[in-house]
Amino acid sequence: MKIVMEGNHAVSYGAKAAEVDVIAAYPITPQTQIVELLSEMCASGELNAKFIKVESEHSAMAAAVGASAAGARAFTATSSQGLLLMHEMLHWAVGARLPIVMANVNRSVGPPWNVWTDQNDTLSQRDVGWLQVYCESNQEVFDTVLHSFWVSEKLSLPTMLILDAFYLSHTSEIVDVMEAEEARKFLPPFEPKQFLNPADPLSFGNLTAPDAYYELRYEIDQDLRRGIDLMKQADKEFEKLYGRSYGIIEEYRTDGAEILLFTSGTITGTSRVVIDEWRDRGKKVGLVKMRLFRPFPVDDVRRICRSAKKIAVIDRNIGFSIGGIWAQEIRAALYGSGYYRPVFGYIAGIGGRDVTPDTVNEILEHVEHLEKPDQDVYWIGVKHEPVHSTR
Amino acid sequence: MSQCILPDDELMSPGHLGCQGCGAGNAMRFALKGLGPKTVIVMPACCWSVIDGPFPHSAIGVPVFHTAFETAGSTASGIKAGLVMRGDSETEVVAWAGDGGTFDIGLQALSGAAERNEDFIYVCYDNEAYMNTGIQRSGATPLGAWTTTTPTKFPKENPKKNILDILVAHRIPYATTTSIAYPEDMIAKFQKARSIRGTRFVHIFAPCPTGWKTAPELTIELARLATETLMFPLLEVFDGERYVVSKPRRIRPVAEYVKVQGRFRHLTDVDIERMQKEADRNWRRLLAKEQVSAAEAAN
Numbered sequence: 001m002k003i004v005m006e007g008n009h010a011v012s013y014g015a016k017a018a019e020v021d022v023i024a025a026y027p028i029t030p031q032t033q034i035v036e037l038l039s040e041m042c043a044s045g046e047l048n049a050k051f052i053k054v055e056s057e058h059s060a061m062a063a064a065v066g067a068s069a070a071g072a073r074a075f076t077a078t079s080s081q082g083l084l085l086m087h088e089m090l091h092w093a094v095g096a097r098l099p100i101v102m103a104n105v106n107r108s109v110g111p112p113w114n115v116w117t118d119q120n121d122t123l124s125q126r127d128v129g130w131l132q133v134y135c136e137s138n139q140e141v142f143d144t145v146l147h148s149f150w151v152s153e154k155l156s157l158p159t160m161l162i163l164d165a166f167y168l169s170h171t172s173e174i175v176d177v178m179e180a181e182e183a184r185k186f187l188p189p190f191e192p193k194q195f196l197n198p199a200d201p202l203s204f205g206n207l208t209a210p211d212a213y214y215e216l217r218y219e220i221d222q223d224l225r226r227g228i229d230l231m232k233q234a235d236k237e238f239e240k241l242y243g244r245s246y247g248i249i250e251e252y253r254t255d256g257a258e259i260l261l262f263t264s265g266t267i268t269g270t271s272r273v274v275i276d277e278w279r280d281r282g283k284k285v286g287l288v289k290m291r292l293f294r295p296f297p298v299d300d301v302r303r304i305c306r307s308a309k310k311i312a313v314i315d316r317n318i319g320f321s322i323g324g325i326w327a328q329e330i331r332a333a334l335y336g337s338g339y340y341r342p343v344f345g346y347i348a349g350i351g352g353r354d355v356t357p358d359t360v361n362e363i364l365e366h367v368e369h370l371e372k373p374d375q376d377v378y379w380i381g382v383k384h385e386p387v388h389s390t391r
Numbered sequence: 392m393s394q395c396i397l398p399d400d401e402l403m404s405p406g407h408l409g410c411q412g413c414g415a416g417n418a419m420r421f422a423l424k425g426l427g428p429k430t431v432i433v434m435p436a437c438c439w440s441v442i443d444g445p446f447p448h449s450a451i452g453v454p455v456f457h458t459a460f461e462t463a464g465s466t467a468s469g470i471k472a473g474l475v476m477r478g479d480s481e482t483e484v485v486a487w488a489g490d491g492g493t494f495d496i497g498l499q500a501l502s503g504a505a506e507r508n509e510d511f512i513y514v515c516y517d518n519e520a521y522m523n524t525g526i527q528r529s530g531a532t533p534l535g536a537w538t539t540t541t542p543t544k545f546p547k548e549n550p551k552k553n554i555l556d557i558l559v560a561h562r563i564p565y566a567t568t569t570s571i572a573y574p575e576d577m578i579a580k581f582q583k584a585r586s587i588r589g590t591r592f593v594h595i596f597a598p599c600p601t602g603w604k605t606a607p608e609l610t611i612e613l614a615r616l617a618t619e620t621l622m623f624p625l626l627e628v629f630d631g632e633r634y635v636v637s638k639p640r641r642i643r644p645v646a647e648y649v650k651v652q653g654r655f656r657h658l659t660d661v662d663i664e665r666m667q668k669e670a671d672r673n674w675r676r677l678l679a680k681e682q683v684s685a686a687e688a689a690n
Contacts, residue, residue: 021476050472055503059465066469072476196454203449205457
């Protein structure tokens with residue numbers, strides 16, 4: 001059934017289709033509509049789930065951890081400061097091997113206060129061991145909720161699906177939603193391998209010495225790596241049933257491209273238009289949309305970059321003093337590939353500043369005229385006049 | 392004082408990692424006698440994170456979920472919801488936290504859960520400091536006590552936080568204090584707690600010989616003295632309104648409790664007199680609350 005809805009509601013409908021058992025959430029702009037709609041669904045009985053209205057995001061993740069440990073399908077959603085407050089429990093969900101799914105609406109981090117989009121909230125959680133999937137459209141958001149549970153429950157690891165503040169969260173698009181019955185063909189009910197059960201009194205998370213802790217971390221690393229193939233498989237199975245596919249990376253007009261532009265999130269949509277224009281002018285440029293950030297698909301990135309001459313990466317985030325985070329990851333992936341490709345790192349759109357076709361044009365023109373980067377990072381559109389108010 | 396027939400079943404095994412004379416060990420043993428096997432324990436960071444034993448061992452015969460320091464209330468909320476959604480409404484979820492995890496770092500999650508009246512039992516076994524990390528003061532440390540962060544030249548200058556009052560203010564169905572010196576009282580209160588729905592709070596007095604600088608064999612005696620000197624009265628509060636206070640058969644002077652403990656060795660008679668006044672004042676207020684609640688119930 002096709003409904004016009006904003007990205008936040010696409011998350012709620014996704015959670016409903018996934019028949020989540022327990023939702024624990026705390027309000028934060030711009031994520032709030034996700035849990036508002038879910039609480040309505042729970043109240044009306046449309047969704048048979050317990051909604052725990054916790055007193056903080058830290059407690060939201062702790063409650064999701066508890067629910068998942070009890071063997072229930074657990075879901076939450078947050079943004080920005082909320083995600084940062086959860087940080088400790090993000091690690092807990094991974095160490096406890098719990099397949100929680102969370103939607104995060106990418107929002108800037110304070111101070112100063114700013115509710116608009118950038119990726120520093122989620123990307124600064126890159127080493128906690130969660131899968132991270134970045135979405136471009138509301139349909140993709142809906143579908144990714146289902147992909148996430150499918151993969152997480154196979155790996156016993158949690159997944160974060162990520163959408164841009166406002167550009168997706170509050171933007172209405174047509175979404176083809178399915179009911180739980182239809183979704184069950186893809187996502188069967190959750191059957192936990194181990195859970196809190198008095199008939200089988202296991203102890204979870206006991207004090208563990210170096211002789212065993214090390215292997216537990218090794219297993220997480222190995223299993224998270226399996227997430228690359230499982231995400232591909234989820235996408236294929238989903239396509240067979242419902243005809244929609246995204247891959248873990250999308251290559252758009254990359255045939256014969258000498259310059260590849262890497263994007264994530266809604267900047268991708270803008271970039272598609274610009275790439276079309278450049279292609280129409282006979283320029284050999286292509287677009288690579290990164291969907292899966294963790295586990296990082298090193299082999300796929302290497303394969304894709306091999307045929308190109310130059311790589312440009314747009315980062316709506318900043319790793320202070322070292323550059324954009326996607327660019328760092330792509331550079332790291334290419335190191336050891338056996339070939340060299342210059343990676344141009346561009347910062348744009350932080351704090352929700354608009355990334356327009358002009359921005360993307362500026363980046364492509366820049367990369368076109370340089371053989372290799374002469375700076376490790378380029379900040380696009382910095383206003384060099386003072387931004388402070390002059391009283 | 393509540394009474395019961397002591398259950399024979401032992402859900403706690405020997406071989407745990409508690410210190411000699413650890414009061415928290417007795418607390419768990421008696422609690423499990425009252426709770427029975429259909430129980431899930433949620434354990435934030437506390438002495439019991441260690442006492443329970445290292446992987447792959449556990450000293451208790453019920454499932455345990457270890458969780459982060461400040462999350463006993465929130466993790467327990469989630470576990471209860473998860474069990475209910477899986478069709479198990481019978482299993483009792485018990486958050487088992489120390490005084491640091493309750494009075495201090497875990498207070499927010501506990502308050503949130505109590506305000507929502509989440510259906511679980513929250514236990515605070517109180518040894519009056521961060522003992523597991525090596526005896527640092529907590530909000531439960533009494534006035535005048537030595538700890539490694541309140542040295543004898545500058546002992547604790549604030550009185551113990553009244554955690555029971557805080558919980559009572561949430562108007563939860565059941566809030567009670569009990570002590571390892573009175574196993575029957577403790578077991579009966581856990582049995583009672585199990586029969587009530589909603590958030591139930593059980594505050595257990597559990598001396599720590601290591602942190603209090605007392606002889607291990609004095610643990611039970613100290614717990615009894617704490618109640619008899621009115622330093623730790625036993626009471627029950629129902630629905631945040633009705634108080635039932637246990638009156639000790641005889642009341643002893645606070646000095647008898649204080650003078651046998653190394654953590655109070657530096658105190659002068661003037662200091663002890665101040666503690667006595669504080670204990671008397673708290674007792675009077677408690678009796679007054681009981682009277683008021685009885686009068687309200689009669690009306």
